[in-house]
Amino acid sequence: MTDAYTQQLAELCAPGLATLVHPGDETAGIQPFPLALGMFQPAAMPEGMAREIADDMGMPTPDLNKHFLEAVIHMFAMAGAVIRPKAEYDQLLAATSERKASEIQAFDYECGQEAWRVMVKKNNTSRPVVPCAVAAHDCKAGR
Numbered sequence: 001m002t003d004a005y006t007q008q009l010a011e012l013c014a015p016g017l018a019t020l021v022h023p024g025d026e027t028a029g030i031q032p033f034p035l036a037l038g039m040f041q042p043a044a045m046p047e048g049m050a051r052e053i054a055d056d057m058g059m060p061t062p063d064l065n066k067h068f069l070e071a072v073i074h075m076f077a078m079a080g081a082v083i084r085p086k087a088e089y090d091q092l093l094a095a096t097s098e099r100k101a102s103e104i105q106a107f108d109y110e111c112g113q114e115a116w117r118v119m120v121k122k123n124n125t126s127r128p129v130v131p132c133a134v135a136a137h138d139c140k141a142g143r
Contacts, residue, residue, distance in 0.1 A: 006073045007066075009083065014065035018043070040065050 017040035024032040042050040042064060050062040059067050076083060084092070102122075107115045121129045 005083075006070055006077075009073060010066045010069035013069050014063065017065040017068070040068070 017037070020035045020037070020040065022033050022035055024030045038044065039053070042062065050064060054060075054062040054064060054067075061067070073083060103120060104117055105120050106117045109115050118130050
């Protein structure tokens with residue numbers, strides 16, 4: 001069963017299949033080239049052919065482009081890929097790339113007064129590291 005986002009993305013991209021262009025490969029010197037596939041150009045098919053193809057394939061509608069893309073997007077999802085709208089991806093990227101690997105962070109009390117500052121290493125991971133400040137353990141960091 002396709003979800004609403006998959007359907008929306010397929011509907012958005014489906015018209016582009018009729019004029020699909022491979023991007024080429026600049027490093028290999030391959031220029032972009034069109035992929036004119038008749039199946040994705042229902043306007044060029046004889047009347048009723050798209051419906052006949054859809055019926056033969058067991059599709060609920062003759063919108064071959066949409067159903068093809070829904071299948072491709074589903075295949076990506078089953079392979080573990082996550083497709084996000086560009087704006088959401090840009091926000092996510094900005095949020096994760098804001099943090100430097102090492103930076104000084106300031107901590108405040110609830111009242112707003114600064115409590116302390118500390119150099120945080122591995123700040124861009126889920127387990128940041130701060131310098132040892134307790135003499136009670138056998139520190140191996142070699143201050």
